[in-house]
Amino acid sequence: MSKFLPALVGALVLCGCASHAPHSFAPTPATTTGSVPNPAAMPTAPADDNLNAVAWTQTALEHDLIYLETYRSAQSQLLAALKDNHWDALSPDDRAAPYPGLKPAVILDIDETVLDNSPYQARLIRHGGEYNEADWARWCKEERARALPGAVAFTQFAARHGIAVIYISNRSQDLDRATIDNLLKAGLPVAGPDAFLGLGTLLRGCDQIGTEKHCRRQLVSQRYRVLMQFGDQLGDFVSVLDNTDTGRAQAMTPYLGWIGKRWFVLPNPTYGAWEPALFHNAWSTPRDQRRQLKIQSLRTD
Incomplete structure (x- = not known):
């Protein structure tokens, strides 16, 4: 939030006319004559499907406000969930052990949930490339991703109240150390190496399907009663084995009542x-x- 609010307040003080929307200003009439440029003759840049998405992520105040609103809403409900001994945020498929008597925890995805990787996406746009594992690993090892608005305050609040903060990510296990160090640099609590479950974490008796997080959620369920889950993808909450419009809707429909209460979904257009x-x-x-x-x-x- 700090990157936007001072500039926003300053702008309102200087102009004294905050009610004017940008599109309400009429263009200044031209004072010179000449032919109108032919759009067909003007140079054009190749379209990049991700340009607006990354620009919005990095520059739109609305982006930061959505994150702040989501984490503040979750924090306001967290202690009530802690006191409710019947409260659990794991689906029946992911709940591998009874939760009464287990320690409380929250589960968070990492990328675009607590850490902002938009600089990596911006690099792809500037160089005309697409995602590849080598470049992604190099970015992760830079340990420069910033915390997203509200994430530090929420996770620190949870930790102060004895609630374990567990990160389940599809970053590969060879990025464990860099990821944990980045989380700590960004101010996010990490109780130890067991707090990060990367891709490749195995659970005996559970068959890992692709990058699905089902087995890792089951692993968490053996030790914790999960109060809340956070992510930017449906797969951060439930297994989606049929990645079609119909399959995605069917996977989420039984849990629509949990959205904003047990499951908190964050925006990722990139x-x-x-x-x-x-x-x-x-x-x-x-x-x-x-x-x-x-x-x-x-x-x-």
């Missing part, structure tokens, strides 16, 4: 399972064809 669902989950499809399929998915009515 990447996620929602995107490949638009082109049949086939990343091998050429980039321009993937873009056309995404355009075809748009509604015009």
Whole structure:
């Protein structure tokens, strides 16, 4: 929040006219004559599907306010959930052991939930590239991702009240140390290495399916009663084995009553399972064809 609010307050004081929306200003009439530029003759840059998404993530005050609102709302409900011995935020599929008597915990995803990786996305846009594991690992090892608004205050509040803070992430296990160090640098509490369950964490008797977090949630369920879960993807809350519009809706529908109470969903327009669902989950499809399929998915009515 600190990157926006001082500038916002200053702007309101100087102009004294905060009610004017940017689009309410009429353009200044031209004082020179000349031909109107032909749009077809003007140079154009190739479209990048992620440009607006990353620009919004990095510059829009609305982005930060949504995060702050979400974490503040969760914090205001956390102690009531702690006192309710029948309160559990794991689905029946993920609850592998009875929760009465277990210590309380909250589960949070990391990327775009507590840490902001938009600089990595911005680099891809500037260089015209796409996600790849080598560049992603290099970014993670820089340990420069900042905490997202509200995340530090919420997790520290939970820790002060004896609630374990558990991070379940699809960062690979070889990024464990860099990830934990980044979390600590950003001010997020990490009780120890067991507080971070990266991709590759195994649970005996549970079959790992792709990058699904089901087995890791089951692992947490053996030790904790989970009060809340936070994430930017449906898979941070429930297994989605059919990544289609129908499959995603069916996976989430039974838990709609939990949204904003036990499950807190954060916005991520820059990447996620929602995107490949638009082109049949086939990343091998050429980039321009993937873009056309995404355009075809748009509604015009």
